[in-house]
Amino acid sequence: MLSALLIMAGIALVLGAALGYASIRFKVEGDPLVEKIDAILPQTQCGQCSYPGCKPYAQAIANGEADINQCPPGGEEGIRALADLLGREFKPLSEEHGVEKPKAVAFIDEQTCIGCTLCIQACPVDAIVGAAKQMHTVVAPLCTGCELCLAPCPVDCITMEPIRETVENWKWKYPVVEIRKAA
Amino acid sequence: MITKLFNFHGGVKPDPHKAESADAPIRPAPLPPMLVVPLRQNARSQAHCIVEVGDKVLKGQRVGDAEGMLGTAVHAPTSGTVREVTEHPMAHPSGLSTHCVLIEPDGRDEWVERTPLDYLKAPRAHALAFLRDAGIVGMGGAAFPSHIKLGKGSGIDTLIINGGECEPWITCDDRLMRERAEGIMAGARILFDLIGAKRVVVGIEDNKPEAIDAMRTASAGLEVPAEVVAVPSLYPAGGEKQLIRVLTGIEIPHGKLGSEYGVQCFNVGTALAVHRAINFGEPLISRIVTLTGNVARPANYEVLIGTPVEALLPLAEPRPDTDRFILGGPMMGFALPDLRVPILKGSNCVIAASPALFPSPQPELPCIRCGACARACPADLQPFELYWYARSRNFGKAQEYNLFDCIECGCCAFVCPSHIPLVDYYRFAKSEIWARERDLMASDKARERFEFRNFRQEREKEEKAARLAAKAAETKAKLATREPAEDNLAAVPSTEAEDPKKALIAAALARAKAQKAVVAPRNIDIDTLSPEQQAEIEAIDARRKSSANAPEAPGKAPADSSPPAQVPATESDEATRQ
Numbered sequence: 001m002l003s004a005l006l007i008m009a010g011i012a013l014v015l016g017a018a019l020g021y022a023s024i025r026f027k028v029e030g031d032p033l034v035e036k037i038d039a040i041l042p043q044t045q046c047g048q049c050s051y052p053g054c055k056p057y058a059q060a061i062a063n064g065e066a067d068i069n070q071c072p073p074g075g076e077e078g079i080r081a082l083a084d085l086l087g088r089e090f091k092p093l094s095e096e097h098g099v100e101k102p103k104a105v106a107f108i109d110e111q112t113c114i115g116c117t118l119c120i121q122a123c124p125v126d127a128i129v130g131a132a133k134q135m136h137t138v139v140a141p142l143c144t145g146c147e148l149c150l151a152p153c154p155v156d157c158i159t160m161e162p163i164r165e166t167v168e169n170w171k172w173k174y175p176v177v178e179i180r181k182a183a
Numbered sequence: 184m185i186t187k188l189f190n191f192h193g194g195v196k197p198d199p200h201k202a203e204s205a206d207a208p209i210r211p212a213p214l215p216p217m218l219v220v221p222l223r224q225n226a227r228s229q230a231h232c233i234v235e236v237g238d239k240v241l242k243g244q245r246v247g248d249a250e251g252m253l254g255t256a257v258h259a260p261t262s263g264t265v266r267e268v269t270e271h272p273m274a275h276p277s278g279l280s281t282h283c284v285l286i287e288p289d290g291r292d293e294w295v296e297r298t299p300l301d302y303l304k305a306p307r308a309h310a311l312a313f314l315r316d317a318g319i320v321g322m323g324g325a326a327f328p329s330h331i332k333l334g335k336g337s338g339i340d341t342l343i344i345n346g347g348e349c350e351p352w353i354t355c356d357d358r359l360m361r362e363r364a365e366g367i368m369a370g371a372r373i374l375f376d377l378i379g380a381k382r383v384v385v386g387i388e389d390n391k392p393e394a395i396d397a398m399r400t401a402s403a404g405l406e407v408p409a410e411v412v413a414v415p416s417l418y419p420a421g422g423e424k425q426l427i428r429v430l431t432g433i434e435i436p437h438g439k440l441g442s443e444y445g446v447q448c449f450n451v452g453t454a455l456a457v458h459r460a461i462n463f464g465e466p467l468i469s470r471i472v473t474l475t476g477n478v479a480r481p482a483n484y485e486v487l488i489g490t491p492v493e494a495l496l497p498l499a500e501p502r503p504d505t506d507r508f509i510l511g512g513p514m515m516g517f518a519l520p521d522l523r524v525p526i527l528k529g530s531n532c533v534i535a536a537s538p539a540l541f542p543s544p545q546p547e548l549p550c551i552r553c554g555a556c557a558r559a560c561p562a563d564l565q566p567f568e569l570y571w572y573a574r575s576r577n578f579g580k581a582q583e584y585n586l587f588d589c590i591e592c593g594c595c596a597f598v599c600p601s602h603i604p605l606v607d608y609y610r611f612a613k614s615e616i617w618a619r620e621r622d623l624m625a626s627d628k629a630r631e632r633f634e635f636r637n638f639r640q641e642r643e644k645e646e647k648a649a650r651l652a653a654k655a656a657e658t659k660a661k662l663a664t665r666e667p668a669e670d671n672l673a674a675v676p677s678t679e680a681e682d683p684k685k686a687l688i689a690a691a692l693a694r695a696k697a698q699k700a701v702v703a704p705r706n707i708d709i710d711t712l713s714p715e716q717q718a719e720i721e722a723i724d725a726r727r728k729s730s731a732n733a734p735e736a737p738g739k740a741p742a743d744s745s746p747p748a749q750v751p752a753t754e755s756d757e758a759t760r761q
Contacts, residue, residue, distance in 0.1 A: 043626035045633045053633060125632040144629045167226050169621070170277040171614040175547075175607040 034062045040081045044073040045124035046146030048098045053124065067091070072098035073145070104160040105143040106150070110135050112157035119149035119158060191428040193561040194417040195594045197351050197514065199390060204473050204481035205354045209362055212472075212484040212495060218260055218286045219271050219525040220489035222247045224318075225326040226275070228254040234284060238265045241295040243466050246284045249315050255328045256318045259286055260468040260487035262293040274492070274510055274527050278520030286489070297464030302373060307336050310377055310461070317460035318467045318528070322452030323421070324511060326529035329453055332442070333377050340445035341431055342380035344371050344454055346387040346394060347414065347421025350512030353532040355471035356451050358483045360387065360394035363455055364401035368409070370454030373461050375407050378447055383409040385451075386426045390416040418514065419592040423448045425561050437563075437585040452531075472526055474499035476509070476534035486526050492533055493522040501535040509534040513541065514593040548601035556595035556605060562588050566595035570605050573612035578619070581612050589613075659683055 037058035044054070049070035051057040060066035061082070068082040069091045076093065083090045093100060108119070108128070115133040127143045130136030138149075138158075150158050163169070223229040230247025231254075234240060240259040247257035263286045270280035302310040311330040320326040323345060344367065348356040360367060371383050385402065387395050395413050402409040414420050414429050424435045427446050435441055441448060449457075452470060459465040468488055472495065475481040479500035486495060492508065501508075509516045510530055518536070556566035564585055572581035589609050596605040662683050712720075 038630070041626075042622070043629040043633065045629065053637075054630070055634075124636065125629050126636050127632075141625075142628070142632065144625075165277075165279060167223060167273060167275050167277060167279050167281050169618065170226075170275075170279055171618055172276075172607065172610040174611050175604050 031062060034058045036085060037061050037082065040074070040078060040085065041071060042073045042078060042144075044144040044146045046073060046144070046148060048072050050097070061086070067094065069094045070097045072100055075100040102162050104145045104162045105140045106138045106145070106147070107140075107159050107161045108136050108138055109157040109159070110137065112155050114155055116154055118152035118154065122148045122152045124148060187432075188412070188414065189429055189432040191420075191425040191561050192563050193559045193594060194419065194425070195559055195597050196416075197418055197597065199416070200352045200475070201354055201357070201390060203352070203354075204475040204483060205357055205391075207354075207358070207480075207482040209358050209471055209483045209485050212486045212490060212498065214261060214288050214290065214292075214487070215490050215494035216287070217266070217491070218263070218288060218487060218489040219491055219523075220246060220257055220260065220284045220286060221271070221273055221281055221525060221527065222257055222283065223273065223281045224255065224257065224320060224528050228252075229282065230254060230257045232268055232282065232284060234259075234265050234268070236265055236268060239263075240265060240286060241293050243297065243468060244295040245316065245466070246286075253328055253331060254315070255320055255330075256316045256466070257284075257488075258318055258466040258468050259284075260489050261286070261288045262291050263288040272521040272524050274519070274524040274530055276517040276520070283489075283525070299464045300461050302461050303376065307377065314457065314460060316466075317456075319453065319456050319460055320467070320528050321450055322456060322470055322528060322531070323450035324515070324529045324531060326527065329449065329457065332447060332449070333374070334442055334447070336377065336379045338445060339378045339380050339442060339447050340382070341447075342371065342375050342378055342383045343426060343430060343446060343448040344374075344383060344385040344451055345421060345423070345426055345448050346385055346391070346398065346451045347419075347426055348391070349388055349416070349418045349421035350514050350532075351418075352475050352534050353473050353512050354475070355473045355483055355531050357391045357394050358473075359455065359471050360391070360451055361397050364394075364397040365404075366455045366458045367398070367451050368401040368405050368454075369462065370456070370458030371409065371449075372405055372407060373457050374449055374454060380447070381408070383407060384430050385409070385411040386414050386420075386430050387411065388416045388420055389413040418594065419561055419590070422561060422590055422592060424590070437588045467528060470526070470528060470530070472530060473532040474535075475532065477502045477505045477537040477540050478535045488528055489525045491523050491525050492519060495526070495533065496522070496535075499533075499535070502537065504537045504539070505535040506538060507536050509536050509541075514597070515591060544604065545602040547603050550601055550603060553600060555598045555600060559594040559598045561592060561594060562590055564589055566605055569612070570603065570608050573608040576612075576615070578612055578616050582616065586612055586616070658687060662686060 034055070035058075038055055041054040041058055047053065049057045049066065051060055051066065057066060057071065061068060068086065068088060069079050071078055072093060074082075079093065080090055082088075106128075113130075113135050115130060115135060117130065117132050117136070119136060120128045120130055124146060125142055125144055127139045128136055128149065129139060145160065147160060150160070222232055228251045231250040232246065233248050234246045239262075240246060241262045242259060244259045245256050246259050246265070248254075249256045265284060266287045267285040269283065269285065271283035271285070272278055273281040273283075275281075300310060300313050302313075305313075311333055314330040314333075315328065319329045321329060321332070346356055346360050348354070371385070374380075375383050383402075383405070385398055387398060389395070395411060398411045402411050412430060414426070419425055420429060423441060426448060427433055427435060427441050427444075431446060433441075433444050433446060435444055456467045460467065469485050470488065471483055472486045473481075473483050474495060479502060480498070482499055484495065484498060492510070496508070507518045508522065510519050510524075510533055511517065512532060513534060516532070516534070519533075550567055550570060552567060554567065556570075557564075560566050562585075566589075568584050569581055569586055569589065572578070572584065573586070586609060591606050591609060593606050596603065599605060
């Protein structure tokens, strides 16, 4: 009887020690869920979700403060991916946060630009180059199309140009069965 | 020597249709009125244009410099004048435009100075750069840069020269091997040396006996171990992995390349182009194109790169019931969306299609899971699984089933009893996956830049705070040392002087006052104005009054019109001048 108790207590001690060691040795740093959500978000950093960037929105989703349908650039596909990841129901994009648009990049009309640097300060990804009283220009491959530079521009010289289809980014279309008239 | 041949899995035997054009010798195509030389020869890279409109160019002169890792140079195919550098439709299934150099030939066909390269004496890197600048790309269709395929110059055991030409209708490589076997083998010799191989194997389908004979004769003169092997005619025996399998027995695993297993393939056309470039200094400016299908005169032409397809078609005389033109073979080619497109380095064949020769596809029926596609697949894939996943846009699963090992040969669609355009689904899935990868890369970059910007703003804030704190401490120390003796502080009541902040403000005010006193006399004295100045002021006043009466005049103007406001008057004058 006593030896059985001692053996059980011994096993409990050993296992407890092993678990305790493992919890310290293999501790996971940070919240991996936030990282996973952040990986799905499009990194436009546009703030349309009402959070200052994609990471804060990911954090808010992880904390249960924000819903998964507040990201217009991510669109329906992004919401589906988030729903999959978090095991939630899919819901359509919330209208108050905006609508899904084709991808575009900012373009500065260099004739009108007065070189006020306001757009440079607004750009979340440093994709605008220029200096005070010098013409500014957008580095198109780095532009995320967040539109944050549109509002600060005092002369409204920034427009959003949809990304053109080229041989490099052209995609094969989904095969559609052609309906033909019977001969 | 008798080599043991192996079999690859699957494959189909479509009607070869080689006889139509196989007996037509290669003839030079006439010079078109305008050559459209695309700076982009494939979807991967674009050359950087180095000529301007109006420039006179010679045959073989470089018009585009290689740009990027996979870039190769582009050359003028004949002498003439650059008329335009503009967007022009490209031979691509999308029908989209790309940058092209439009050259109007002068008819003299005058060569630029040609310098051959002694590649055995030159450093290897120099020889590869020479090939890149000669614009040598794979001529089997994909137009992949050859200097990249030559790799590091080690680890390759077998060099395969691909004379398979397994697609129906096409005979350009067949004619090339019959007529220019010596050149091909000379090119193979160069590739052999540059890649550091131990033997050369030429694989030719056994339905081209004349080509096999010609290549055997040519290879006899080569000082390196070379062998010409007839491989069974079975589509797609000319596919890289399939030919490697047949000739060497090596089965390349999914997701790997032949070069990782000591084998590298080059097309016969590429070998000839390498020979012309190294031994004669001639860049790649022409290729052999088969014109066949529903035409009166099927033929093989040596065509300058950049010749529009519409300029070639009259040579073959398409029959009136032709409804479309296919670029490439019937299995892997695509219907040309526009006949103005120029011939590229990878364009091997133009087929005139008629409803009788190429009946339009039958309606797609549901997949019955018969497995015929899996039996036909030469890449050992499960096409029906890929089809399910591509169709339902489950791209992750499609990739798990090795979608990217699909060579789009079309065998599966060829045998499908339900007439499903399987390859179209795979192409759709592949381009969607690529687009997603591009988006992912862009978003990773954006995240990095966003985080760096936040870090930078934080750092700048801290630096500014530190700077201000240091400055405040400095002034405080300064004030403490020269407290009562300072004359600036004399005016300040002693109670305030005890508070350093207030003392600072007082000092600043005193400084400002002193500065104002210095600046003030610079203004013109109103009483000692010259008559001209007086007249000018009056004129300005009159102008301002009249503009104040105008409807769109700013509301501020009337307030300034009081007589003693001399300084504001000049200001507003400057404003009106501006």
